[in-house]
Amino acid sequence: MEDLERHLLTPEAGARAAEHWEQLRDFAVGGMQSRGLSDEVRLRWGRLALSAITRKAPSQTPQQATAEAARVRAYMIQEFGVSNADPARDLPALCSEILRNLGVPLELGTRLAEGWKSAPREQMLQLRRIKNMLTPLLPLRALMEGDDPAFQETRAWLELVPRLP
Numbered sequence: 015m016e017d018l019e020r021h022l023l024t025p026e027a028g029a030r031a032a033e034h035w036e037q038l039r040d041f042a043v044g045g046m047q048s049r050g051l052s053d054e055v056r057l058r059w060g061r062l063a064l065s066a067i068t069r070k071a072p073s074q075t076p077q078q079a080t081a082e083a084a085r086v087r088a089y090m091i092q093e094f095g096v097s098n099a100d101p102a103r104d105l106p107a108l109c110s111e112i113l114r115n116l117g118v119p120l121e122l123g124t125r126l127a128e129g130w131k132s133a134p135r136e137q138m139l140q141l142r143r144i145k146n147m148l149t150p151l152l153p154l155r156a157l158m159e160g161d162d163p164a165f166q167e168t169r170a171w172l173e174l175v176p177r178l179p
Contacts, residue, residue, distance in 0.1 A: 015045070015058060022065050035070030039063050043086065053094055060090045061102055080115040081146040084108065088150035096157060105157055109164040112147045113171070120170055127177045138179050144171075145178040 018038065021027055045051065045059030063086045071079040087108050097103040116123065123144060126133065130141050148171055151158075155172055158165040 015055070015062065018042075018062055019058070022062075022069075027069070030069070032070045032073035035066045039066035039070070039082070042066060046086070046089065057090065057094060057100075057102075060086055064102055075143070076115050077117070077143040077147060080112060081143070081150070084112055084147055084150040088154055091157070092153055105154065106162055106164050109151065109158070109162075109168040112151065113164060113167055115147060116144050116171070118144070120167065120174075123171070124174060127174055130177075130179050141178050145175055148172060148175050148178075 042059045042063035046056050046063055048056065048059075051059075064083055067079060067082045067086065074082075087102055091103050091105055091108070094103060096105045098106075101107065117140065118126070123141075126137060126141055130138055133141070148168075151168060151172060152175065155169065158169055
């Protein structure tokens with residue numbers, strides 16, 4: 015793991031193809047999910063997965079990269095708890111990031127969800143991308159308590175997820 019972490023800091027790392035970062039993400043997610051490892055090591059694997067996602071982000075849409083990062087971050091929050099001191103486990107920040115990348119306000123999303131079956135293909139794909147970004151937050155819904163505006167808006171969007179394609 016130390017070698018991989020050091021590799022991310024080298025100039026050569028930036029020249030790697032997206033496939034390299036995809037393989038590293040897959041490998042790091044496996045380490046993050048290895049219950050036989052200590053929590054500290056699993057968290058390091060999770061951060062390595064997030065670094066790989068960031069590195070391959072230019073080859074994806076912002077929504078794809080957000081959805082991938084959301085899956086890793088949501089897992090880290092579920093397993094290791096919310097932490098405002100750890101950007102990877104900062105739930106309000108995760109919600110805010112997802113909300114910024116949804117691309118439509120809630121009211122429009124609700125209207126589009128009502129008629130998605132007869133919508134043009136691109137609109138269906140947009141709704142699907144929204145669902146992909148929000149779905150990792152479903153198991154975290156109970157943690158989104160209080161008056162935080164990001165939590166309030168996220169809870170409203172999560173109500174819409176079952177109606178999205």
